[in-house]
Amino acid sequence: MDKGIVIIDFGSQYNKLIARRIREADVYAEVVPCTMPLEEILSKNPVGIILSGGPSSVLQENAFVIDKAVYEQGIPVLGICYGMQLMAHQLGGKVQKGVKGEYGRSQFHINYKSSLFHNIPQKFDVWMSHFDEVAATPEDFVVIGKSGIEIAAMQNEDKKLYAVQFHPEVYHTQHGTEILHNFVFNICQAEKNWKLENFVEHQIAKIREQVGDKNVILGLSGGVDSSVAGVLLQQAIGEQLTCIFVDTGLLRKDEAAQVMETYGKEMNMNIVHVDAKEDFMQALSGISDPEEKRKIIGRRFIEIFDREAEKLDNVDFLSQGTIYPDVIESQSVKGPSATIKSHHNVGGLPEYMKLQLVEPLRELFKDEVRQVGEALGISKTQVMRHPFPGPGLGIRILGEVNAEKIEILQNADAIFIEELRNAGWYEKVSQAFVVLLPVKSVGVMGDERTYAYTAVIRSADTTDFMTATWSRLPYDLLDKISSRIINEVPGINRVAYDISSKPPATIEWE
Numbered sequence: 060m061d062k063g064i065v066i067i068d069f070g071s072q073y074n075k076l077i078a079r080r081i082r083e084a085d086v087y088a089e090v091v092p093c094t095m096p097l098e099e100i101l102s103k104n105p106v107g108i109i110l111s112g113g114p115s116s117v118l119q120e121n122a123f124v125i126d127k128a129v130y131e132q133g134i135p136v137l138g139i140c141y142g143m144q145l146m147a148h149q150l151g152g153k154v155q156k157g158v159k160g161e162y163g164r165s166q167f168h169i170n171y172k173s174s175l176f177h178n179i180p181q182k183f184d185v186w187m188s189h190f191d192e193v194a195a196t197p198e199d200f201v202v203i204g205k206s207g208i209e210i211a212a213m214q215n216e217d218k219k220l221y222a223v224q225f226h227p228e229v230y231h232t233q234h235g236t237e238i239l240h241n242f243v244f245n246i247c248q249a250e251k252n253w254k255l256e257n258f259v260e261h262q263i264a265k266i267r268e269q270v271g272d273k274n275v276i277l278g279l280s281g282g283v284d285s286s287v288a289g290v291l292l293q294q295a296i297g298e299q300l301t302c303i304f305v306d307t308g309l310l311r312k313d314e315a316a317q318v319m320e321t322y323g324k325e326m327n328m329n330i331v332h333v334d335a336k337e338d339f340m341q342a343l344s345g346i347s348d349p350e351e352k353r354k355i356i357g358r359r360f361i362e363i364f365d366r367e368a369e370k371l372d373n374v375d376f377l378s379q380g381t382i383y384p385d386v387i388e389s390q391s392v393k394g395p396s397a398t399i400k401s402h403h404n405v406g407g408l409p410e411y412m413k414l415q416l417v418e419p420l421r422e423l424f425k426d427e428v429r430q431v432g433e434a435l436g437i438s439k440t441q442v443m444r445h446p447f448p449g450p451g452l453g454i455r456i457l458g459e460v461n462a463e464k465i466e467i468l469q470n471a472d473a474i475f476i477e478e479l480r481n482a483g484w485y486e487k488v489s490q491a492f493v494v495l496l497p498v499k500s501v502g503v504m505g506d507e508r509t510y511a512y513t514a515v516i517r518s519a520d521t522t523d524f525m526t527a528t529w530s531r532l533p534y535d536l537l538d539k540i541s542s543r544i545i546n547e548v549p550g551i552n553r554v555a556y557d558i559s560s561k562p563p564a565t566i567e568w569e
């Protein structure tokens with residue numbers, strides 16, 4: 060990575076956001092662990108280094124540190140939160156425990172002219188999250204801003220060392236992106252030479268280096284993330300990649316055929332197509348509890364994947380389309396917060412498989428993954444597809460799942476999606492699908508009384524899938540969707556629209 064910015068990771072959950080803000084400005088940014096030797100960091104030829112935030116305290120024994128020589132390289136350094144405290148501590152300033160800390164919104168006042176704050180107003184709101192604070196700057200530093208604490212930002216302009224206690228990368232910090240850009244462009248003089256094509260090239264080289272002449276397997280689901288990862292690997296190592304596509308029978312209408320057509324034929328990928336429909340159907344027979352269904356589907360999937368992988372020789376690597384939000388989510392899954400739904404794809408494969416991971420999309424956000432997909436030649440229709448949960452229609456058929464209900468749901472869902480596409484709404488909403496309720500109601504069709512299932516259409520608008528609102532679809536469109544579903548799908552005689560937000564509802568119904 061020549062002429063990019065290196066972000067040293069001290070454990071803040073926000074550090075990938077810093078990288079993103081910088082990449083958005085067409086400058087390459089890479090997050091590296093704080094345990095990486097300085098020599099290796101410098102071998103990347105960075106034009107700037109950012110020390111990220113982190114949950115620990117520099118006053119703790121065994122606190123994470125970085126080689127002090129980092130401050131002597133003539134390369135600009137920006138410390139953020141923990142990064143500021145670390146800089147102060149390592150250069151002879153004083154860090155102390157705060158009285159009550161500062162969490163959330165706070166007002167920041169610039170009190171010294173700094174190139175970091177070029178064209179930024181004197182006062183603005185910032186996002187803070189710290190307990191410790193810098194009580195005295197190192198010698199040769201000046202204080203450049205205050206908030207609830209006296210030393211909320213500092214600099215040594217000669218040595219190009221800068222630090223802020225707040226988080227400029229967080230959305231709630233006003234002018235945060237401009238401050239990062241001031242660092243990147245005015246101070247580091249970075250060039251705008253980063254394009255997604257570079258990412259592709261860089262990752263291809265990295266994958267080749269990591270994998271050597273060994274083989275890799277990848278679970279292809281047909282979803283955006285695993286497909287983009289698959290195509291990237293295919294371009295890097297060709298025949299050394301084998302994709303395993305498990306058709307659970309719980310996919311959208313015609314999806315299995317489409318996956319084989321697009322990726323198997325058009326993209327020429329090596330795909331083992333496992334028809335496991337019967338297998339899943341039997342396993343789910345008689346089961347109606349949502350968590351039990353999720354667990355059964357997850358377990359079965361891994362068993363089948365494992366069985367297929369066993370048949371291949373010389374496989375040392377497993378590739379996954381893990382993206383950055385998955386990394387964050389699985390951290391909270393493993394943490395103390397309650398499991399709301401068990402996402403089967405986060406648990407991963409059994410330990411004994413002993414495969415090393417190849418996760419080329421781990422640093423990217425969803426929209427970046429889509430851009431990479433397009434750069435790799437995947438069609439826009441494929442890369443813009445809505446997310447689809449691992450357990451598939453198994454959790455969109457409430458209660459017990461059977462072949463008849465799957466067919467009904469697939470047909471209704473296909474109509475809904477087709478109508479959204481025709482009306483130009485598909486790409487405006489984040490995720491849309493139909494849910495089949497185990498509830499029958501009375502209706503009338505022609506002169507006939509009907510007694511059939513109720514379908515619910517769900518369409519959610521969200522940026523991060525952690526919170527969401529229901530899409531304000533036009534009444535006329537809803538009307539058309541409802542009448543087509545009722546007229547064209549035997550087994551459904553009533554359609555309802557889900558107008559619940561998340562929270563307190565979730566996007567999926569189970």
Ligand code: XMP
Pocket residue numbers: 400401402403404446447448449450490524561564565566567568
């Ligand atoms: P919820 O229902 O929790 O869904 O609001 C948030 C997002 O996650 C998707 N989802 C899953 N994705 N495996 C997945 O890969 C799963 O088990 C799973 N469960 C929910 C859901 O479709 C939505 O996009």
